[in-house]
Structure formats: C-alpha cells, structure tokens
Amino acid sequence: MxxxxxxxxxxxxxxxxxxxxxxxxxxxxSAVFNAIEKLEARLTVNRYHSEVMSINHAAGKQPVAVSKLVFDLICKAKAASLLPDSKFNLAIGPLVKLWKIGFNGHSIPEKDEIARRLTLTNPHHIELNRTNQTVYLAKAGMEIDLGAIAKGYIADIxxxxxxxxxxxxxxxxxxxxxxxxxxxxxxxxxxxxxxxxxxxxxxxxxxxxxxxxxxxxxxxxxxxxxxxxxxxxxxxxxxxxxxxxxxxxxxxxxxxxxxxxxxxxxxxxxxxxxxxxxxxxxxxxxxxxxxxxxxxxxxxxxxxxxxxxxxxxxxxxxxxxx
Known part of the structure; x- marks a missing residue:
C-alpha cells in the first residue's frame, strides 16, 4: 500500500x-482537460453553436449532419429513451428549459404550458439517418438535451x-x-x-x-x-x-x-x-x-x-x- x-x-x-x-x-x-473542453463544446445545450444546438435550431425545418461521435451518442440516448417504462428521455429539453430547476427556477410552471411542452418531448419524433449521419427533430420547438449522459460519455472517453x-x-x-x-x-x-x-x-x-x-x-x-x-x-x-x-x-x-x-x-x-x-x-x-x-x-x-x-x-x- x-x-x-x-x-x-x-x-x-x-x-x-x-x-x-x-x-x-x-x-x-493537459490532453484530458483539452478533450473535455472540446467534447463539451459539441454536446452542450448551453452554447448557441454546439452540434446539439444546431440540431435544436433546425427543429421542424431540416435534418442536420453531425459528427460520428455526436450521432452515436444520440443513437444510444434515443434507444435508452424508448426502453419500456423508461423515464430517461433525450427529448426532455423543452421541459427542462421551462422548469429551470438548477438554473434559478423557483416556481411551478402553468399547467397548460407543461401540457404544451409535453407534446414536444416524444423521442419517436427524433429521426436518425445512419447513411447521411443526420438528426432531424420532426416538430418545431423540440429540443434534445444530452445533459443526463454527457458526463458519463466523456468520462469513458x-x-x-x-x-x-x-x-x-x-x-x-x-x-x-x-x-x-x-x-x-x-x-x-x-x-x-x-x-x-x-x-x-x-x-x-x-x-x-x-x-x-x-x-x-x-x-x-x-x-x-x-x-x-x-x-x-x-x-x-x-x-x-x-x-x-x-x-x-x-x-x-x-x-x-x-x-x-x-x-x-x-x-x-x-x-x-x-x-x-x-x-x-x-x-x-x-x-x-x-x-x-x-x-x-x-x-x-x-x-x-x-x-x-x-x-x-x-x-x-x-x-x-x-
């Protein structure tokens, strides 16, 4: 010892x-922390120009081509979202932004607004094209959020x-x-x-x-x-x-x-x-x-x-x- x-x-x-x-x-x-910075820049929803945000900005408009790394992680996240009785949901973004818990959120949103956002969180509406390596959110207003798995994915890398x-x-x-x-x-x-x-x-x-x-x-x-x-x-x-x-x-x-x-x-x-x-x-x-x-x-x-x-x-x- x-x-x-x-x-x-x-x-x-x-x-x-x-x-x-x-x-x-x-x-x-140095290599470790540089790698984390680069991965975070691709995966975060807190930066306007990340790869994930480029998908969200194009919701309801057109598919977005992304890197293999981001595409593979989104595939894994969607598969986890579609498991029976899964409370994991890649498409939870609109609700996370509504509640703002952990980001100065301290009040309960209106029931009607929660119901409206729920219509934007169906993971079946995330369309993945492996040939073109594209991700398409079929409804305007949808947002994917990789916050629940980004840390784990980065740790493994x-x-x-x-x-x-x-x-x-x-x-x-x-x-x-x-x-x-x-x-x-x-x-x-x-x-x-x-x-x-x-x-x-x-x-x-x-x-x-x-x-x-x-x-x-x-x-x-x-x-x-x-x-x-x-x-x-x-x-x-x-x-x-x-x-x-x-x-x-x-x-x-x-x-x-x-x-x-x-x-x-x-x-x-x-x-x-x-x-x-x-x-x-x-x-x-x-x-x-x-x-x-x-x-x-x-x-x-x-x-x-x-x-x-x-x-x-x-x-x-x-x-x-x-």
Missing part, C-alpha cells in the same frame, strides 16, 4: 471535474485517452460521476473507496463507503438541484410522461457499472422505476449493481458482485440482496 497521488481540477460542464493520477504526467493532464499515455490507475470525478480505473495503489484491499453522500447534507456527510475496482459509480439524486414551494420539494428529475418532477419513495439511486455511460442512463431509469420494479428489472442486468436510498432512511443494495458497501450512518437501515 503505497503511492503518491496528483490531483488536478477544472471547472467544466457546469461542475468541478477532478482527475487523480499516481504518476506525474502533465502532458496527459477520458479513460481511453489515459490508456494512450499508459495510465491505468486513476479516478475521474465529473461532479458526482466517478470512474475508477484499475485497482487502487493506496488502499490495503486495492479497491477504491467512494463515499455515498447523505441526502440534503454537507458533501463530507456520508451514508457509507462503496468499495469498487475498475468500475463507474454514478448517482442520480433529488437533493442537488431543487426548490421548495408551499412546503413541497420540486427537483430536477422530471417525469417525461407527466412533465412534473418524479415523485416516489427515493432520495437517490447509485449505479455501479463497467462504464460511466451505462451508469448515467440506468441511474435515471432505475430512479424512475422505483425499488420494486427496479429490483425486478435488475435481474435482467447482470452487468450492473444498484444502491437505492429511500426517503424513510433505508439503503437497499443489489450488488451482483460488482461492489461491496460499508454502512457508516447509524440512523439508516441496510437491506442487501446478493
């Missing part, structure tokens, strides 16, 4: 992106980039999307120890520690972006079927998987499914594990041998399925 670590951070993708290495390689670090510099032990943290590479050189069990945050508490207030090796850890929770109105909490995870924030028994869902893109997609999907349906669906997914944190202080885990969890909060009940 030894090793000196080097941590580098930058403000990117609307969050703090940090990279921890165990060799000093400033060339690799960074892992590949680090491998080009012969770096096979590292942690990438994209504002809650944590991707561990290889085994840990600084712990006795050679596993990375990732904290699971207590909902609505300070960042260093943890429910427990997730022990993983060469896995992604992605959490979707209702306690990062929200507002309270008339004593009711409205959070940023929107139900694409109702147009309102999802309302169930969960505070958060954490997905442990081989790659971060999978974690991004299924943390949203499993949050939407809830515990009972989520655990049933997980039986079909041998490549992921899940941690549900409930509003009534239960932690329900199904590991599929992908991780172990060490409970540190004495006011929570741990329920584990092998």
């Amino acid at each position: 030894s090793g000196t670590s080097y941590t580098y951070s930058q403000q990117l993708m609307g969050t703090t992106v940090s990279l921890k290495l165990f060799v000093e390689n400033l060339t690799a670090v 960074i892992k590949l980039l680090l491998a080009q510099y012969n770096i096979f032990q590292a942690i990438i943290n994209c504002g809650g999307n944590v991707l561990t590479i290889g085994y840990s050189p600084i712990t006795a069990d050679k596993q990375w120890h990732i904290g699971l945050k207590r909902p609505f508490a300070e960042a260093n207030n943890l429910l427990g520690i997730i022990h993983v090796e060469d896995k992604s850890v992605v959490t979707s929770g209702i306690y990062e972006r929200y507002f309270i109105f008339n004593d009711q909490l409205y959070h940023h995870i929107l139900d694409p079927h109702t147009g309102y924030p999802l309302n169930n028994e969960l505070h958060s869902v954490t997905i442990i998987s081989d790659n971060s893109l999978t974690g991004d997609i299924y943390s949203t999907i499993f949050y939407g499914l809830g515990i009972r349906q989520g655990l049933s669906e997980l039986k079909k997914k041998q490549n992921i594990g899940v941690i549900f944190v409930t509003r009534d202080k239960k932690i329900i885990i199904q590991s599929n041998q992908h991780f172990t969890f060490e409970l540190t909060a004495d006011d929570y009940q741990l329920i584990s399925y092998s």
Whole structure:
C-alpha cells in the first residue's frame, strides 16, 4: 500500500471535474482537460453553436449532419429513451428549459404550458439517418438535451485517452460521476473507496463507503438541484410522461457499472422505476449493481458482485440482496 497521488481540477460542464493520477504526467493532464473542453463544446445545450444546438435550431425545418461521435451518442440516448417504462428521455429539453430547476427556477410552471411542452418531448419524433449521419427533430420547438449522459460519455472517453499515455490507475470525478480505473495503489484491499453522500447534507456527510475496482459509480439524486414551494420539494428529475418532477419513495439511486455511460442512463431509469420494479428489472442486468436510498432512511443494495458497501450512518437501515 503505497503511492503518491496528483490531483488536478477544472471547472467544466457546469461542475468541478477532478482527475487523480499516481504518476506525474502533465502532458496527459493537459490532453484530458483539452478533450473535455472540446467534447463539451459539441454536446452542450448551453452554447448557441454546439452540434446539439444546431440540431435544436433546425427543429421542424431540416435534418442536420453531425459528427460520428455526436450521432452515436444520440443513437444510444434515443434507444435508452424508448426502453419500456423508461423515464430517461433525450427529448426532455423543452421541459427542462421551462422548469429551470438548477438554473434559478423557483416556481411551478402553468399547467397548460407543461401540457404544451409535453407534446414536444416524444423521442419517436427524433429521426436518425445512419447513411447521411443526420438528426432531424420532426416538430418545431423540440429540443434534445444530452445533459443526463454527457458526463458519463466523456468520462469513458477520458479513460481511453489515459490508456494512450499508459495510465491505468486513476479516478475521474465529473461532479458526482466517478470512474475508477484499475485497482487502487493506496488502499490495503486495492479497491477504491467512494463515499455515498447523505441526502440534503454537507458533501463530507456520508451514508457509507462503496468499495469498487475498475468500475463507474454514478448517482442520480433529488437533493442537488431543487426548490421548495408551499412546503413541497420540486427537483430536477422530471417525469417525461407527466412533465412534473418524479415523485416516489427515493432520495437517490447509485449505479455501479463497467462504464460511466451505462451508469448515467440506468441511474435515471432505475430512479424512475422505483425499488420494486427496479429490483425486478435488475435481474435482467447482470452487468450492473444498484444502491437505492429511500426517503424513510433505508439503503437497499443489489450488488451482483460488482461492489461491496460499508454502512457508516447509524440512523439508516441496510437491506442487501446478493
């Protein structure tokens, strides 16, 4: 158990992106942050001239040719949006902009306007042409939003980039999307120890520690972006079927998987499914594990041998399925 670590951070993708290495390689670090900047510029909806925004600007008008990278990610996002009972929705953009939760939104939109925006969020209306590599939004006013998966996709690309510099032990943290590479050189069990945050508490207030090796850890929770109105909490995870924030028994869902893109997609999907349906669906997914944190202080885990969890909060009940 030894090793000196080097941590580098930058403000990117609307969050703090940090990279921890165990060799000093400033060339690799520079390549990583440059790559993130370029990818963000293509994928964001917060810049007028991104590739994604070029698609949105042409909604109802004409197809838009995009790079293979952006086209492939949109294909994956549409496929996830069309899964049975999926609360993941690539076309959620008009509702996200309406609510503005996390972007100074602090009021409930008018019911009629929510209903109108819902008509613009059908992922079936995203037409993909593989031959021409074009994306067409069939109705004017539609907007795709890759915010729910961009961090995971970028983290996976960074892992590949680090491998080009012969770096096979590292942690990438994209504002809650944590991707561990290889085994840990600084712990006795050679596993990375990732904290699971207590909902609505300070960042260093943890429910427990997730022990993983060469896995992604992605959490979707209702306690990062929200507002309270008339004593009711409205959070940023929107139900694409109702147009309102999802309302169930969960505070958060954490997905442990081989790659971060999978974690991004299924943390949203499993949050939407809830515990009972989520655990049933997980039986079909041998490549992921899940941690549900409930509003009534239960932690329900199904590991599929992908991780172990060490409970540190004495006011929570741990329920584990092998």
